[in-house]
Amino acid sequence: MKLEHIVIRRAEFVAGSKTKPEVDVFVQTHAKRMPLNLKKLKPRQIVWMKWTSGPIVAKSKILSWHEGEIKNGDIKYARELTIGTNLFSLDKYWDYVSKKKNCFFVVIRLCEEEWLDKLIYPEIKNNRNSWIYLDTEERKRLWLSNFSPPIIKNESGRNIPAGIRFEVFRRDNFSCIYCGRSAPNVELHIDHKVPWKIVNKHQIDNLVTACKDCNLGKKDKLI
Known part of the structure; x- marks a missing residue:
């Protein structure tokens, strides 16, 4: 069995366009040990991208990886490994890591990113780890078998x-429709053109991509 992997990401931090994702890096740290079992990593292995509490939306392949130890808060080498990537909040993340003083890190670079034609809704909903090894047939089945999308019993709930x-993100090229900004410069939200408290539904033609600043600044105004 060829080993594959799952990476779990927050949807509002993902960059991309209609044609492909642009999140070709994964970073993880641990205070006492190497955060991943690097012996399980090989170039060209498939990596599936799952959104937190959501479906698997994309796949890519492992290009390379680097590991090391950060001492006395010196993050220069580790940070340089992520230069040029579009994942939102990496600067804040490295600033946070520098305050840990000492830790181990791994940076995985990905390639051949592509959106899935059909989203995969795993049987497993959540996992405490952000990188998962699909190292058994049962684990692969649980994560990659396409279960039915969840039924929305309360369409008027605020959670989209x-x-x-x-x-919506993909339709809008992962860019704010109001100011045009995109990751890694901003956190993306979903905004209701006609305020939610008026329509009480999540109709796609009423939803648009907005950066955090524009979304919070707009509040319930009609634009």
């Missing part, structure tokens, strides 16, 4: 299903 959020 992750599958709908993906469709």
Whole structure:
């Protein structure tokens, strides 16, 4: 069995366009040990991208990886390994890591990123780890078998299903429709053109991609 992997990401931090994702890096640190079992990593292995509490939306392949130890808060080498990537909040992340003083890190670079034609809704909903090894047939089945999307019993709830959020982000090229900014410069939100408290539904034609600043600044105004 060829080993594959799952990487779990927050949807609002993902960059990309209609044609492909642009999140070709994964970073993890641990205070006492190497955060991943590097012996399980090989170039060209498939990595599936799952959104937190949502579906698997994309896949890529491992290009390379680097590991090391950060001492006395010196993050220069580790940080340089992520230069040129579009994942939101990496600067804040490295600033946070520098305050840990001493820790181990791994940086995985990915390639051949592509959106899935059909989203995968795993049987497993959540996992405490952000990198998962699909190292058994049962684990692969649980994560990659395409179960039915969750039924929305209360359509008027404020939480927008992750599958709908993906469709809106991708339609809008993962850019704020108001100011044009995109990751890694901003955190992306979903905004209701006609305020939610008026329509009480998450209709895709009423949803748009907005950066955090524009979304919070707009509040319930009609634009």
